[in-house]
Amino acid sequence: MTVTIIGIGLIGGSMALALRQNGLASRLIGVEHNEGHAARALELRLVDEVQSLEAAVMASELVVLAVPVNVLMSLLPGVLDLVKEQVVLDVGSTKEGILRAIANHPARGRFVATHPMWGTEYSGPDAAVAGAFTGKACVVCNSDESDADAVDLVERIYRLLGMHLVYMDAHDHDVHVAYVSHISHITSFALANTVLEKEREEDAIFELASGGFESTVRLAKSNPAMWVPIFRENRENVLDVLNEHITQLRKFKACLEKENYDYLRELIEEANKIRRIIK
Amino acid sequence: MTVTIIGIGLIGGSMALALRQNGLASRLIGVEHNEGHAARALELRLVDEVQSLEAAVMASELVVLAVPVNVLMSLLPGVLDLVKEQVVLDVGSTKEGILRAIANHPARGRFVATHPMWGTEYSGPDAAVAGAFTGKACVVCNSDESDADAVDLVERIYRLLGMHLVYMDAHDHDVHVAYVSHISHITSFALANTVLEKEREEDAIFELASGGFESTVRLAKSNPAMWVPIFRENRENVLDVLNEHITQLRKFKACLEKENYDYLRELIEEANKIRRIIK
Numbered sequence: 001m002t003v004t005i006i007g008i009g010l011i012g013g014s015m016a017l018a019l020r021q022n023g024l025a026s027r028l029i030g031v032e033h034n035e036g037h038a039a040r041a042l043e044l045r046l047v048d049e050v051q052s053l054e055a056a057v058m059a060s061e062l063v064v065l066a067v068p069v070n071v072l073m074s075l076l077p078g079v080l081d082l083v084k085e086q087v088v089l090d091v092g093s094t095k096e097g098i099l100r101a102i103a104n105h106p107a108r109g110r111f112v113a114t115h116p117m118w119g120t121e122y123s124g125p126d127a128a129v130a131g132a133f134t135g136k137a138c139v140v141c142n143s144d145e146s147d148a149d150a151v152d153l154v155e156r157i158y159r160l161l162g163m164h165l166v167y168m169d170a171h172d173h174d175v176h177v178a179y180v181s182h183i184s185h186i187t188s189f190a191l192a193n194t195v196l197e198k199e200r201e202e203d204a205i206f207e208l209a210s211g212g213f214e215s216t217v218r219l220a221k222s223n224p225a226m227w228v229p230i231f232r233e234n235r236e237n238v239l240d241v242l243n244e245h246i247t248q249l250r251k252f253k254a255c256l257e258k259e260n261y262d263y264l265r266e267l268i269e270e271a272n273k274i275r276r277i278i279k
Numbered sequence: 280m281t282v283t284i285i286g287i288g289l290i291g292g293s294m295a296l297a298l299r300q301n302g303l304a305s306r307l308i309g310v311e312h313n314e315g316h317a318a319r320a321l322e323l324r325l326v327d328e329v330q331s332l333e334a335a336v337m338a339s340e341l342v343v344l345a346v347p348v349n350v351l352m353s354l355l356p357g358v359l360d361l362v363k364e365q366v367v368l369d370v371g372s373t374k375e376g377i378l379r380a381i382a383n384h385p386a387r388g389r390f391v392a393t394h395p396m397w398g399t400e401y402s403g404p405d406a407a408v409a410g411a412f413t414g415k416a417c418v419v420c421n422s423d424e425s426d427a428d429a430v431d432l433v434e435r436i437y438r439l440l441g442m443h444l445v446y447m448d449a450h451d452h453d454v455h456v457a458y459v460s461h462i463s464h465i466t467s468f469a470l471a472n473t474v475l476e477k478e479r480e481e482d483a484i485f486e487l488a489s490g491g492f493e494s495t496v497r498l499a500k501s502n503p504a505m506w507v508p509i510f511r512e513n514r515e516n517v518l519d520v521l522n523e524h525i526t527q528l529r530k531f532k533a534c535l536e537k538e539n540y541d542y543l544r545e546l547i548e549e550a551n552k553i554r555r556i557i558k
Binding site for chain 1: 397398399400415416418445451452454455456458462463464465466467468469470471472473474475476477483484485486487488490491492493494495498499500501503506510514517518520521522523524525527528529530531532535536538540543544546549550551552553554556557
């Protein structure tokens with residue numbers, strides 16, 4: 001199968017590696033507006049060739065859109081204009097807006113909205129990882145709006161990549177990822193800024209940083225070109241969760257201010273229940 | 280050298296393993312008020328024997344206090360009452376209060392206040408890890424208040440464990456750890472509570488949790504018996520940092536509310552500077 005990957009970065013590059021490794025892609029075409037990334041993707045052999053979007057889509061059976069969600073919004077209608085039999089999938093982190101934007105497109109059925117739940121704080125073709133998706137969940141949104149054969153192909157691909165599929169309405173997806181992904185990034189960015197702010201006064205502050213700090217702050221290295229559009233697209237859900245998170249932090253603050261250590265202990269015991277969820 | 284470890288949990292147990300592995304301890308005595316932990320520490324061969332605090336201190340050349348900081352506050356004066364030539368060190372996460380409490384103790388010079396910068400979210404003897412401290416920083420506080428030979432011994436031990444030493448005033452230590460350790464735990468506890476709260480409405484919320492979520496929330500599994508006393512001891516510094524962190528989060532909130540995506544981008548670019556600090 002000839003596959004086009006639009007956007008050969010962290011996710012697109014990892015997808016290219018996975019599709020090749022599983023024998024799903026016999027020919028991989030990259031579409032990439034960043035010339036440095038395009039050259040690097042060829043060097044790393046993530047793709048066999050780089051072409052214009054139009055030529056690539058016309059030559060392919062499967063088109064994977066792996067661009068920031070704002071670029072996805074602007075590119076997808078044009079891609080669907082070019083589509084006849086091809087199947088198009090995206091891997092974006094928000095779903096409701098994009099699906100509303102193409103709801104009435106004549107080729108809507110050829111598009112399958114997916115979100116493989118994997119990523120790192122790095123970006124660009126050098127961030128691509130082989131075997132990235134194995135064992136992870138992949139969300140498929142509003143699959144009843146896609147043609148059955150397109151859904152079949154996409155399901156088959158993700159299963160071959162070792163992912164388990166979760167079916168979800170686009171609205172529910174966006175609420176859930178605000179809780180289990182987007183808020184983690186905001187807390188991490190804000191934590192980095194809290195400590196970097198202090199560092200202006202005190203040089204030695206990072207000398208003592210250990211594993212716990214690194215773990216909570218590593219997402220703060222994430223790329224704004226990816227994350228600003230996600231927060232923008234998922235603004236209302238992210239604001240809801242952020243408000244709730246600030247409320248939770250204020251409970252810890254109130255415990256300390258009032259020296260209510262019994263309630264502080266309760267809050268921590270409550271948080272410990274996360275053990276049910278993560279090992 | 281005969282070494283007593285008071286509190287054979289995550290840190291005490293790991294310290295026991297390290298002291299044995301490096302040939303520093305020929306005989307290891309444990310003191311542990313939790314009978315289950317005492318039995319398990321013997322089973323795991325973390326210590327050779329378990330004795331009463333008094334007998335253990337009298338029989339040892341080195342005493343390591345690895346108990347929660349509130350227990351440390353109550354035990355340390357009594358331990359120092361028993362001390363003649365022995366060297367006593369603690370590994371607690373806060374320093375100013377404990378050093379004030381023993382400032383005028385006749386055996387103050389035999390005590391060296393240290394904080395090896397390593398830990399995990401687990402606790403108890405089963406959480407002990409071999410090689411835990413290698414390559415990490417260890418803070419030594421107010422070393423000029425300790426006898427020179429006591430400091431020499433403690434420095435030699437930590438260096439043999441592969442740690443690099445950082446010397447710091449107790450007050451500065453407590454400010455710094457509020458930034459690079461304590462606040463990470465509060466954000467993680469609060470993040471867990473934010474998401475667990477939502478889970479009451481929506482079953483599937485954790486189905487999509489991936490590596491980023493796990494990384495920011497893993498500290499939320501930490502033991503309240505250790506952390507409530509730390510927050511209590513370091514209350515003022517933790518409140519300062521928590522207020523600053525809430526201020527930083529409010530900036531993200533304001534950006535989203537006002538749809539000021541340029542400033543949102545700036546905030547994220549600022550946070551990206553954490554790359555200088557963590558790889």
